[in-house]
Amino acid sequence: MNTSEMKKMTYRDAIRLGMTEEMRRDDNVIFMGEDIGIYGGAFGVSHGMIDEFGEERILDTPISEATIVGTAVGAAATGLRPICEIMFMDFVTFAMDALVNQGAKMRYMFGGQSQVPMVLRLPAGSGTGAAAQHSQSLEAWLCHIPGLKVVTPSTPAQAKGLIKAAIRDNNPVCFIEHKLLYKIDDLVPLDEEFIIEIGKTLTERQGKDITIVTYGSLLLKAMEAAAFLAEEGIEVEILNPATLYPMDMKPIVESVIKTGRVIVAHEAAKTGGLGGEIVARIVESDAFDYLNAPIIRLAGLDVPIPYNKELEAACVPQKIDFIRAVHRLIDSEQG
Amino acid sequence: MIELSEEILLRMYYKMNQARFFEEKVDYLFSKGLVHGTAHLSIGQEASGVISCLALEKGDLVSMTHRGHAQAIGFGLDVNLMMAEFMGRARGYCKGKGGSMHIADVQNGNIGANGVVGGGFNLSCGAALTQKYKKTGKVVLCFAGDGATNQGSFHESLNLAAVWNLPIVFLIENNLYGMSSPISKNMNIENISERSGSYDIPGLTIDGNDPIEVYNTVLKALRYARAGRGPVLVEAKTYRYNGHSKGDAQVYRNEEEIAEWREKDPILRLKKYLQENRVFTDKQIQTMANEAHKSIETALKFAMESPEPEITSVLEDVYA
Numbered sequence: 288m289n290t291s292e293m294k295k296m297t298y299r300d301a302i303r304l305g306m307t308e309e310m311r312r313d314d315n316v317i318f319m320g321e322d323i324g325i326y327g328g329a330f331g332v333s334h335g336m337i338d339e340f341g342e343e344r345i346l347d348t349p350i351s352e353a354t355i356v357g358t359a360v361g362a363a364a365t366g367l368r369p370i371c372e373i374m375f376m377d378f379v380t381f382a383m384d385a386l387v388n389q390g391a392k393m394r395y396m397f398g399g400q401s402q403v404p405m406v407l408r409l410p411a412g413s414g415t416g417a418a419a420q421h422s423q424s425l426e427a428w429l430c431h432i433p434g435l436k437v438v439t440p441s442t443p444a445q446a447k448g449l450i451k452a453a454i455r456d457n458n459p460v461c462f463i464e465h466k467l468l469y470k471i472d473d474l475v476p477l478d479e480e481f482i483i484e485i486g487k488t489l490t491e492r493q494g495k496d497i498t499i500v501t502y503g504s505l506l507l508k509a510m511e512a513a514a515f516l517a518e519e520g521i522e523v524e525i526l527n528p529a530t531l532y533p534m535d536m537k538p539i540v541e542s543v544i545k546t547g548r549v550i551v552a553h554e555a556a557k558t559g560g561l562g563g564e565i566v567a568r569i570v571e572s573d574a575f576d577y578l579n580a581p582i583i584r585l586a587g588l589d590v591p592i593p594y595n596k597e598l599e600a601a602c603v604p605q606k607i608d609f610i611r612a613v614h615r616l617i618d619s620e621q622g
Numbered sequence: 623m624i625e626l627s628e629e630i631l632l633r634m635y636y637k638m639n640q641a642r643f644f645e646e647k648v649d650y651l652f653s654k655g656l657v658h659g660t661a662h663l664s665i666g667q668e669a670s671g672v673i674s675c676l677a678l679e680k681g682d683l684v685s686m687t688h689r690g691h692a693q694a695i696g697f698g699l700d701v702n703l704m705m706a707e708f709m710g711r712a713r714g715y716c717k718g719k720g721g722s723m724h725i726a727d728v729q730n731g732n733i734g735a736n737g738v739v740g741g742g743f744n745l746s747c748g749a750a751l752t753q754k755y756k757k758t759g760k761v762v763l764c765f766a767g768d769g770a771t772n773q774g775s776f777h778e779s780l781n782l783a784a785v786w787n788l789p790i791v792f793l794i795e796n797n798l799y800g801m802s803s804p805i806s807k808n809m810n811i812e813n814i815s816e817r818s819g820s821y822d823i824p825g826l827t828i829d830g831n832d833p834i835e836v837y838n839t840v841l842k843a844l845r846y847a848r849a850g851r852g853p854v855l856v857e858a859k860t861y862r863y864n865g866h867s868k869g870d871a872q873v874y875r876n877e878e879e880i881a882e883w884r885e886k887d888p889i890l891r892l893k894k895y896l897q898e899n900r901v902f903t904d905k906q907i908q909t910m911a912n913e914a915h916k917s918i919e920t921a922l923k924f925a926m927e928s929p930e931p932e933i934t935s936v937l938e939d940v941y942a
Contacts, residue, residue: 389741
């Protein structure tokens with residue numbers, strides 16, 4: 288195959304392609320979750336995989352999230368490389384002991400004698416009208432746990448590259464996929480060795496006036512805002528920490544040194560959100576001396592996600608919020 | 623009734639004594655304030671802890687509890703490395719990072735003691751899934767205490783193991799107390815093995831202080847699981863003489879109750895069995911106990927001579 292060959296496909300199909308390639312490559316990769324077999328998963332991500340890999344490797348489970356994840360940890364520690372799908376990220380609450388107290392710590396507390404190569408796929412985020420128990424963005428909880436890695440792709444190509452990297456990684460990797468992105472389509476490399484390295488912050492757009500750090504579905508809104516602002520002559524640089532933990536801060540710090548202005552944005556609730564951590568790391572760094580304006584955090588409101596469409600949209604930053612925030616920072620300096 | 627060889631009886635007696643002496647040493651070190659940390663003693667539970675592991679085949683796996691010293695010794699872990707780990711030393715099983723509650727030997731199938739009550743059930747499902755998927759013919763012995771069977775993970779795991787036909791023997795060491803709480807106060811059934819009915823798997827309650835009964839039962843359960851017939855739940859009724867952990871004043875039970883259980887001591891029972899069946903002479907029996915005692919003195923020496931971990935090791939092994 289021509290290694291530079293690309294194909295347009297959705298984010299959903301890209302995740303499936305990445306998993307499929309890795310399952311063909313390594314017999315130790317198995318896949319567990321609720322209704323992932325004949326049903327194809329609640330969001331159709333595993334559609335058709337059971338036809339190729341059968342019930343031995345595509346394991347439909349009872350509705351027991353704690354045991355799905357605990358079983359994955361035990362299987363990973365003994366030689367398999369499980370992928371688990373938790374139907375909604377909200378239900379990771381059930382699995383926290385298995386993930387946090389077992390999977391994340393096993394290697395360290397056993398003095399390095401084990402490894403836990405597993406992937407936890409977590410469909411997250413709001414915008415689907417599913418209300419408070421099916422719309423959360425809980426990445427900050429996971430990023431608080433040494434031993435876990437947390438990644439979140441924003442494009443189909445990133446989805447494929449990161450799911451493959453996550454499956455090949457020898458640690459528990461939480462793979463957060465935003466539900467609103469499933470239908471987004473874009474070019475994806477067909478190269479089976481196309482990997483996006485875990486632990487790298489991606490520069491999505493270059494600019495000299497202002498830095499926006501954001502991830503997940505908000506990246507798309509930030510990109511749209513940047514295109515709009517470019518017409519006003521404002522050049523926005525956008526950085527995407529596609530690995531949320533451990534986060535690669537170097538490109539972020541370098542960008543802030545260059546622009547002197549920064550907006551950090553996420554959909555998750557503001558209080559205790561990852562934005563606070565990113566901002567703290569910026570002000571602890573050399574970039575502090577280069578700041579020309581206060582830092583702005585755009586984040587979800589500190590409320591549960593409501594059902595009504597307008598209320599729901601009001602909870603999370605929109606394109607217009609990015610544009611306003613950029614104007615505020617530019618104006619504050621001029622003032 | 624399975625006929626037991628001299629060799630297995632010897633191992634039983636030696637290892638039960640080794641577990642007893644190990645824990646008496648741990649208790650002593652705490653009482654003298656010589657160790658920083660904590661440990662949970664299973665003195666009195668050596669039949670369920672040690673003997674059940676002796677029924678395992680090479681390559682079988684085990685998941686242990688926070689009260690796991692006897693289980694570990696039964697499985698064949700090195701008492702030198704265990705003692706060094708308990709003392710937080712660099713040459714311990716976990717390089718001093720785990721302590722008593724996290725002793726493990728993963729490469730050899732011991733997927734670890736677990737500090738979380740009920741934490742081992744679903745890990746065992748995963749270890750068993752690996753055996754089933756790779757068709758190894760090996761079985762996982764999953765230890766837990768009575769208190770752990772009130773965790774959701776117990777029920778989820780028994781259910782999953784049952785519907786997936788996983789090769790696991792769940793061995794519940796029912797020592798009648800979850801910390802201070804009598805198990806009778808926290809469940810309305812007499813025998814925990816009754817819970818197997820909900821998952822349509824075999825459930826057995828045995829005298830957990832009878833080494834021969836423990837061995838025979840666990841051996842049969844392992845054969846059942848090994849044959850691909852699915853999991854088995856075994857409840858071994860037993861008793862711990864010491865408190866939950868250090869610093870337990872044991873206000874929840876009386877001396878008479880402890881004395882009654884001491885009458886049923888598993889090591890004394892095996893000794894009596896050996897004497898009555900004239901398997902070994904009294905002198906041979908005493909020699910085995912002496913050897914076990916000596917191994918623990920050697921372990922302590924090994925641990926004391928082991929260096930403390932390098933401070934820089936604090937950052938190692940977070941990620942593979």
